[in-house]
Amino acid sequence: MPSLKDLRNRIASVKATQKITKAMQMVAAAKLRRAQAAAEAARPYAERMETVLANLASGVTGSSAPRLIGGTGSDKVHLLVVCTAERGLCGAFNSSIARLARDKANALKAQGKTVKIICVGKKGYDILRRQFEKDIIELIDLRAFKQVGYVNAEGIAQNILARFAAGEFDVATLFFSRFKSVISQIPTAQRIIPAEIPAEAPKTDAVYDYEPDEGEILETLLPRNLTVQVLRAILENAASEQGARMSAMDSATRNAGEMIKKQTQLYNRSRQAMITKELIEIISGAEAL
Amino acid sequence: MATFKFELVSPERILFSGDVVSVIIPSTEGEMTVLAGHAPLVATLKAGIVFVQTSGDNGKEFFVNGGLVEINAASTTILAEQGRFLEDVNSTVLDQEILTAETKLTGSHDEDEKKRLHDALVQLREFKNVFEQRKAA
Numbered sequence: 001m002p003s004l005k006d007l008r009n010r011i012a013s014v015k016a017t018q019k020i021t022k023a024m025q026m027v028a029a030a031k032l033r034r035a036q037a038a039a040e041a042a043r044p045y046a047e048r049m050e051t052v053l054a055n056l057a058s059g060v061t062g063s064s065a066p067r068l069i070g071g072t073g074s075d076k077v078h079l080l081v082v083c084t085a086e087r088g089l090c091g092a093f094n095s096s097i098a099r100l101a102r103d104k105a106n107a108l109k110a111q112g113k114t115v116k117i118i119c120v121g122k123k124g125y126d127i128l129r130r131q132f133e134k135d136i137i138e139l140i141d142l143r144a145f146k147q148v149g150y151v152n153a154e155g156i157a158q159n160i161l162a163r164f165a166a167g168e169f170d171v172a173t174l175f176f177s178r179f180k181s182v183i184s185q186i187p188t189a190q191r192i193i194p195a196e197i198p199a200e201a202p203k204t205d206a207v208y209d210y211e212p213d214e215g216e217i218l219e220t221l222l223p224r225n226l227t228v229q230v231l232r233a234i235l236e237n238a239a240s241e242q243g244a245r246m247s248a249m250d251s252a253t254r255n256a257g258e259m260i261k262k263q264t265q266l267y268n269r270s271r272q273a274m275i276t277k278e279l280i281e282i283i284s285g286a287e288a289l
Numbered sequence: 290m291a292t293f294k295f296e297l298v299s300p301e302r303i304l305f306s307g308d309v310v311s312v313i314i315p316s317t318e319g320e321m322t323v324l325a326g327h328a329p330l331v332a333t334l335k336a337g338i339v340f341v342q343t344s345g346d347n348g349k350e351f352f353v354n355g356g357l358v359e360i361n362a363a364s365t366t367i368l369a370e371q372g373r374f375l376e377d378v379n380s381t382v383l384d385q386e387i388l389t390a391e392t393k394l395t396g397s398h399d400e401d402e403k404k405r406l407h408d409a410l411v412q413l414r415e416f417k418n419v420f421e422q423r424k425a426a
C-alpha cells in the first residue's frame with residue numbers, strides 16, 4: 001500500500017505529463033493546419049503534371065523511350081527512398097513506414113536482388129539501421145528546415161538522379177505516408193524510376209504540337225516530375241506526421257486524465273481510511289479508561 | 290470578347306485560375322500570345338513575365354522561371370517550376386536565383402544537365418537585364 005505522500009507525488013507527476021501532452025497536441029493541431037494546406041496546394045500541380053506526362057509518354061515507343069520511363073532493362077539493384085519524420089512521439093507513424101520498407105527490402109533480398117536505402121528523416125534511419133546498417137547509403141536530414149519545400153525536394157531528386165546516371169541502381173521506390181485524414185494515414189510505396197505512367201488512355205483526342213520537339217520536352221519534364229513526386233511525398237508526410245502526433249497526443253492526454261482520476265480516488269479513500277482508523281483508536285482508547 | 294480558362298500553377302500553389310482574354314507566355318522558342326481557340330500545344334518556358342489579360346484593359350503579371358505550358362481546346366495551363374506575383378520580384382530575389390543557378394551549374398557533372406543549367410542561367414541573366422530596364426523606364 002503506497003503512502004499518502006507517494007500517491008500525492010504520483011498524481012502531481014501525471015498531471016505534469018498531461019500538461020505536456022496537451023500542449024504537444026495543440027501545437028500539432030496548429031502545425032497540421034498549415035501542413036495540410038501545403039499538401040493540398042501541391043496536389044493540382046502534381047496531377048496536371050501526371051496528365052501531361054501521360055499524354056507525352058503515350059507518344060514514345062518502347063526502346064526509344066528515355067531511361068527514366070523505360071528503365072535500364074534490368075532490375076538487379078533496388079533503391080528504397082524512405083521518408084519519415086525527424087521526431088518521434090507521433091504514434092505508429094514512423095514505424096509503419098519503416099515496416100513497409102523493411103518488408104519490401106526483405107522480399108527483394110529473398111529474390112536475390114541488391115537493396116540500397118536512402119533515409120530521408122532520422123527516425124526511419126534509427127529503425128532501419130538495426131537490420132540494414134550496411135545497405136543504407138545515405139541519411140538526408142531535414143531537421144534544419146522549419147518548412148520543407150520545393151528546394152528540399154529538388155535536392156533529394158538531384159541526388160537520386162545523379163545516382164541513377166552513375167548506374168548505382170535500376171529501380172527506385174519512394175516510401176511515405178499518404179495523408180487521408182487526421183486519424184488515417186496510409187503508408188505508401190511508389191515506384192519513381194522507371195516512372196509509373198497512369199495507364200488511362202489520354203482523354204483529349206487533340207493532337208498536340210510540341211515546341212521544341214517531344215523528346216526534348218520529355219527529357220526536361222521527367223527529372224522535374226521526379227522532383228514533384230518527392231515534393232508531394234514530403235509534404236504529405238509532413239501533414240501525416242502532425243496528424244499522427246495530434247491523435248497520439250490526444251489519446252495520451254485522455255489516458256493521463258483517467259489515471260489522475262483513479263489515483264485521486266485511491267488517495268481520497270486511503271486518506272479517509274486513515275482518519276477512520278485514528279478515530280477508532282481514540283474512541284477505543286477513551287472507552288478503555 | 291471570347292475568353293478561355295487559364296491556370297497558372299506552381300509546385301506550391303495555384304497562382305491564378307479563371308477566365309481570360311489573352312495570355313502572353315515566354316516560351317523557350319520566343320514569346321507568344323495565346324487567344325481563345327488556340328491550337329493544342331505543349332511548350333517549355335524560360336525565365337520571364339507571363340501577362341494575363343483578364344478583360345478589356347485589366348491585366349496581371351507573374352514571374353515564371355522554367356516549366357511548361359499545355360494548351361488544349363478546353364483550357365490553358367502553365368506548370369511553372371517557379372512562379373510568383375511580379376510585385377514580389379525584385380533585384381535581390383533575382384540575384385538569389387542567379388546564385389542558386391550558378392551553384393547548381395558548378396555542382397553538376399552530367400554534360401546534358403550542364404547544358405540545360407547553363408541555358409537556364411543565361412535566360413535568368415537576360416531576364417534580369419530586361420527587368421531592370423523596365424524598372425528604369
